[in-house]
Amino acid sequence: MNESVADLPSIRARYTAVVKGDLELIAKERERIRTDIAALQDQLRLLDDGQAWLEGLQNNMQPLPGAGTGADGVQKENAAAEAVSGGGEAGKEPVPSTAASPRTASGTPTLRDLIVDELRGRDRPCSAQDVATALGRAHPGRRIKEPTMRNALESMVSQRRVQRVKRGSRVFYQVAGVNAAAMG
Numbered sequence: 134m135n136e137s138v139a140d141l142p143s144i145r146a147r148y149t150a151v152v153k154g155d156l157e158l159i160a161k162e163r164e165r166i167r168t169d170i171a172a173l174q175d176q177l178r179l180l181d182d183g184q185a186w187l188e189g190l191q192n193n194m195q196p197l198p199g200a201g202t203g204a205d206g207v208q209k210e211n212a213a214a215e216a217v218s219g220g221g222e223a224g225k226e227p228v229p230s231t232a233a234s235p236r237t238a239s240g241t242p243t244l245r246d247l248i249v250d251e252l253r254g255r256d257r258p259c260s261a262q263d264v265a266t267a268l269g270r271a272h273p274g275r276r277i278k279e280p281t282m283r284n285a286l287e288s289m290v291s292q293r294r295v296q297r298v299k300r301g302s303r304v305f306y307q308v309a310g311v312n313a314a315a316m317g
């Protein structure tokens with residue numbers, strides 16, 4: 134029995150070494166997994182940014198009603214742009230919509246629908262930054278940046294869904310058909 138008591142310190146030393154080694158392995162594995170998670174989160178962030186950018190681009194690429202293809206379609210498009218480039222003055226009637234508002238595949242409203250709803254809810258014209266800020270607060274899950282907003286608004290001006298009102302060097306927008314005298 135004296136022999137087994139003598140082996141006790143060496144058994145403890147071996148178990149201590151094994152436990153220490155296992156703890157080190159666990160710590161290394163946890164760090165590796167944390168690194169993998171951080172890399173995946175970065176990839177997810179990039180994908181989210183890319184998706185938001187592409188959705189904004191898609192919203193801005195809606196075809197003009199009645200725009201054809203080829204040289205004749207380009208002439209019609211240029212004529213429509215020239216007719217509207219004056220800024221959507223008061224008194225011009227908006228082009229009536231022939232279809233229900235488009236929605237994305239998930240059933241959520243498009244950026245253009247959100248813009249029109251926001252502009253309708255205001256009693257006076259507002260800037261692209263104002264609309265982007267309001268929509269950003271109302272829809273925190275959507276990334277809405279001012280340049281995308283400005284592009285969407287200008288596209289909607291060419292479709293006569295929105296009017297552009299200039300005041301000095303500043304540009305404001307309102308739903309088409311609203312009296313520009315509301316600018317005050």
